[in-house]
Amino acid sequence: MSTIARNQWYVAAYGREVGRELFSRTICEEPILFWRTEAGEAVAMSDRCVHRRYPLSEAPSRLDGDTVVCGYHGFTYGSDGGCVFVPGQARVPRTARLRSYQVVEQDSFVWVWIADPDNPEQGDPTRIPRAPWMDSPDYTVVSGMEPIDCNYGLLVDNLMDLSHETYLHGGYIGTPEVAETPITTEIDEDSNVIYVSRHMDDAECPPFYSESTGIEGRITRWQD
Ligand code: FES
The missing domain is CATH 2.102.10.10 (Rieske [2Fe-2S] iron-sulphur domain)
Structure with missing residues (x-):
């Protein structure tokens, strides 16, 4: 089916x-x-x-x-x-x-x-x-397409639970705060949308972002 x-x-x-x-x-x-x-x-x-x-x-x-x-x-x-x-x-x-x-x-x-x-x-x-x-001209957008040879549901699971970043992408985009900070989940039944958010008020700037932006030290980091 x-x-x-x-x-x-x-x-x-x-x-x-x-x-x-x-x-x-x-x-x-x-x-x-x-x-x-x-x-x-x-x-x-x-x-x-x-x-x-x-x-x-x-x-x-x-x-x-x-x-x-x-x-x-x-x-x-x-x-x-x-x-x-x-x-x-x-x-x-x-x-x-x-x-x-x-x-x-x-x-x-x-x-x-x-x-x-x-x-x-x-x-x-x-x-x-x-x-x-x-x-929007106010943003720099990086976009593209990446074919992935798997059931699409697995990718949705992956993106809805970013706690894996700390482990799978440690030293790159993952820092300890990602796995340590709880998420909030909201379900909007009318629009069929699930919102998952993790707001880290005081997080280490991961190496990938410091290298690409020049920002160093502690940052406020949101994953929505
Ligand atoms: S397959 Fe015959 S016209 Fe298109």
Whole structure:
């Protein structure tokens, strides 16, 4: 049985990854095609042609204005996933439609709504967790992607319990205060968000941060 939580928003890409080249990423086991319309709007649809399942992100598939032309037999799709042209046919079958996804671009991320096919719900963009510093000129942001070959739940566990820093990353980002300071946990049932915080009022500045910032000695350190 799949353990994937559906009817949820997921980060699919950085906004900078999506442009006028066809771009594919698998999210929750679904191959999704991303591209930008000529007006600059990010759109997402299934990356498998309805005809013979050819990946629309693969050459010689291509963008033609605000349509995607399948590289296998030329079925052509609009930005809502609907098929608009079938070579050699005057009429386009009404069922010829790619699954399309709700997309929100916010805080440098492209978010997609992964609906539950058995019980589909509409995504509410106001429920997307915010991270405004990610594209704020007031912050220096280091970002990237790191594929990890494990069940995603293990990474969530890892980041929700940073007490491991003291041991696994000792002498680097881990100092004794991390494991010694208790966490507070808040569950916001309405927004489906769990907040875990550890506020250290008087902590040793870990070597990684002293080297990267020049700050030395005792610091106030928060992990939220
Ligand atoms: S597989 Fe796309 S047109 Fe045939």
